[in-house]
Amino acid sequence: MLIMKKVRVRFAPSPTGPLHIGGVRTALYNYLFAKQNNGDFILRIEDTDQTRFVPGAEEYIIEAFQWLGIRFDEGVGIGGNYGPYKQSERKPMYKQYADYLVDNGWAYYAFDTPEALEARRKEAEAQKKTFQYDASTRQGLCNSLSLSKEEVEEKLNSGAPYVIRFKYPANLDITVHDMIRGEVKINSNLLDDKVLYKSDGMPTYHLANIVDDHTMEISHVIRGEEWLPSAPLHVMLYQAFGWEAPRFAHLPLLLKPDGNGKLSKRDGDRLGFPVFPLQWKDPKSGDISSGYRESGYLPEAVINMLALLGWNPGTEQELIDLPTLVKLFSIDNISKSGAKFNLEKAKWFNHQYIQLADEERLFTYFDGELRKHGVSADKEYVLHVQRLMKERVHFIPEFWEQTSYFFVAPTEYDPQAVKKRWKPGTAQHLRKMMEIIQAVQPFDKLKAHDAVMDYVQGNELNMGAVMNSFRIALVGAAKGPDLFEIIAAIGVEETARRVSRAIETIEP
RNA sequence: GCCGCAUUCGUCUAGUGGUCCAGGACAUCAGAUUCUCAGUCUGAGGAUCGCGGGUUCGAAUCCCGCAUGCGGUACCA
Numbered sequence: 001m002l003i004m005k006k007v008r009v010r011f012a013p014s015p016t017g018p019l020h021i022g023g024v025r026t027a028l029y030n031y032l033f034a035k036q037n038n039g040d041f042i043l044r045i046e047d048t049d050q051t052r053f054v055p056g057a058e059e060y061i062i063e064a065f066q067w068l069g070i071r072f073d074e075g076v077g078i079g080g081n082y083g084p085y086k087q088s089e090r091k092p093m094y095k096q097y098a099d100y101l102v103d104n105g106w107a108y109y110a111f112d113t114p115e116a117l118e119a120r121r122k123e124a125e126a127q128k129k130t131f132q133y134d135a136s137t138r139q140g141l142c143n144s145l146s147l148s149k150e151e152v153e154e155k156l157n158s159g160a161p162y163v164i165r166f167k168y169p170a171n172l173d174i175t176v177h178d179m180i181r182g183e184v185k186i187n188s189n190l191l192d193d194k195v196l197y198k199s200d201g202m203p204t205y206h207l208a209n210i211v212d213d214h215t216m217e218i219s220h221v222i223r224g225e226e227w228l229p230s231a232p233l234h235v236m237l238y239q240a241f242g243w244e245a246p247r248f249a250h251l252p253l254l255l256k257p258d259g260n261g262k263l264s265k266r267d268g269d270r271l272g273f274p275v276f277p278l279q280w281k282d283p284k285s286g287d288i289s290s291g292y293r294e295s296g297y298l299p300e301a302v303i304n305m306l307a308l309l310g311w312n313p314g315t316e317q318e319l320i321d322l323p324t325l326v327k328l329f330s331i332d333n334i335s336k337s338g339a340k341f342n343l344e345k346a347k348w349f350n351h352q353y354i355q356l357a358d359e360e361r362l363f364t365y366f367d368g369e370l371r372k373h374g375v376s377a378d379k380e381y382v383l384h385v386q387r388l389m390k391e392r393v394h395f396i397p398e399f400w401e402q403t404s405y406f407f408v409a410p411t412e413y414d415p416q417a418v419k420k421r422w423k424p425g426t427a428q429h430l431r432k433m434m435e436i437i438q439a440v441q442p443f444d445k446l447k448a449h450d451a452v453m454d455y456v457q458g459n460e461l462n463m464g465a466v467m468n469s470f471r472i473a474l475v476g477a478a479k480g481p482d483l484f485e486i487i488a489a490i491g492v493e494e495t496a497r498r499v500s501r502a503i504e505t506i507e508p
Numbered sequence: 509g510c511c512g513c514a515u516u517c518g519u520c521u522a523g524u525g526g527u528c529c530a531g532g533a534c535a536u537c538a539g540a541u542u543c544u545c546a547g548u549c550u551g552a553g554g555a556u557c558g559c560g561g562g563u564u565c566g567a568a569u570c571c572c573g574c575a576u577g578c579g580g581u582a583c584c585a
Binding site for chain 1: 509510511512513514515519520521522531532533534535542543544545546547548577578579580581582583584585
């Protein structure tokens with residue numbers, strides 16, 4: 001009988017800044033895989049590089065997933081039986097594992113100074129070669145393999161700084177089994193003896209990662225493709241420890257929309273779309289990078305869009321909510337090549353989800369936008385405008401941008417529209433139309449419409465010209481829903497005021 | 509440079525040897541709705557499947573080579 005290990009996956013970001021959407025997608029895939037298999041989804045913070053720590057980054061990560069509705073079962077901020085979940089807090093436990101590797105011939109102490117190594121690299125570069133710390137060069141460097149036992153003892157006892165490096169066996173073919181890419185093979189002679197343990201007493205990513213994944217009983221490692229080149233090291237490490245390795249899946253990268261290359265921090269503001277889930281203010285420079293939340297995206301739209309960037313359900317369905325994604329997700333359907341982020345498609349997704357959202361939720365967003373602009377209005381009225389206008393809204397801020405004239409009179413009139421639609425005689429027609437509309441008692445949008453039509457036809461006027469100039473008076477531009485809907489909403493009195501004001505402003 | 513991964517409409521993708529002179533979505537264009545804009549609906553154009561060799565009766569699908577792109581090559585993750 002096959003006994004399946006419980007599925008446990010982790011998302012393990014480094015708190016070096018805001019979480020980028022590529023990272024969000026990686027987390028999402030981990031989450032979907034975990035939930036589909038009734039597994040655990042863990043948040044681990046990989047902060048072994050103390051020099052790159054950025055204050056606020058950890059809090060940012062937690063808040064981002066809260067906004068997205070992706071919940072962790074265990075980890076930083078939640079707790080669990082495998083803690084602590086922050087590598088800096090696990091510092092004391094790594095040394096013994098590094099020592100184990102040294103004691104068993106899988107690793108060695110190296111005393112080379114950064115300057116000495118830099119010199120070797122430069123030297124090799126001058127000869128158009130690449131310096132590699134490996135089986136062919138170890139003996140010529142300063143380490144416990146080249147030095148005598150006594151010399152090593154003495155250095156260690158005198159407190160000389162040292163690192164611990166992995167000792168690759170020479171000429172060994174290492175195979176990584178990847179769930180997305182199949183078998184990836186590489187020969188150990190091409191690999192560098194990676195530092196596992198730094199001179200500051202912290203493990204590097206490689207050691208900490210393997211130790212933590214093992215002790216946290218991680219069953220599957222789903223991470224970005226940038227880790228594929230170091231996967232052979234990880235495979236070797238599991239072997240060295242005699243541990244069963246988790247299954248690996250290396251995800252394709254998210255590419256920038258123009259040209260090629262990995263999507264980076266700067267692309268967002270350069271190309272006009274967010275690269276981060278939440279807005280981020282750099283604590284040092286004070287620079288602000290935009291976020292999906294602040295730009296008016298709905299979290300479920302972001303999730304849907306991200307899920308489909310590199311994966312598909314195998315059917316033609318595109319609108320898929322989180323619970324359904326959990327059901328449909330499969331690693332087999334993850335693509336192998338990088339995907340370019342597409343702003344237009346993201347916009348389309350957001351529009352779809354705004355149409356799908358229920359009235360109360362949209363009201364919360366709408367009301368929030370109104371407040372931002374110093375407007376407070378009766379809820380029933382706001383809901384009325386919402387029903388009238390929501391299908392035109394792609395992003396939350398448009399709840400104000402597209403509807404402001406329902407709440408405040410226009411103060412400016414789009415010059416292009418005026419030029420095209422405001423002719424000599426327009427003012428006269430508008431006054432006449434206003435009289436006709438006011439004569440409809442009580443006001444009724446259909447009756448008003450018919451009355452205006454009669455006037456227009458009776459005087460052989462151009463419907464388009466008359467209606468559009470009227471629209472300019474009410475809206476300030478050539479846009480918006482049915483004119484009589486607008487009149488019904490803002491009221492006949494306000495309509496009259498706006499008509500007078502337009503005439504005064506445009507024809508002083 | 510070296511190593512690894514990838515390569516189907518502008519973009520995201522379907523496709524696992526014949527039903528594919530390649531299907532869907534976004535975008536584009538046209539028509540319809542209309543006082544305007546948006547939305548919606550209908551339709552159209554758009555990929556000789558990176559290139560070159562094989563294997564096979566038959567290849568987008570399998571194999572080899574090349575090209576291009578990306579990733580890695582740190583006491584960063």
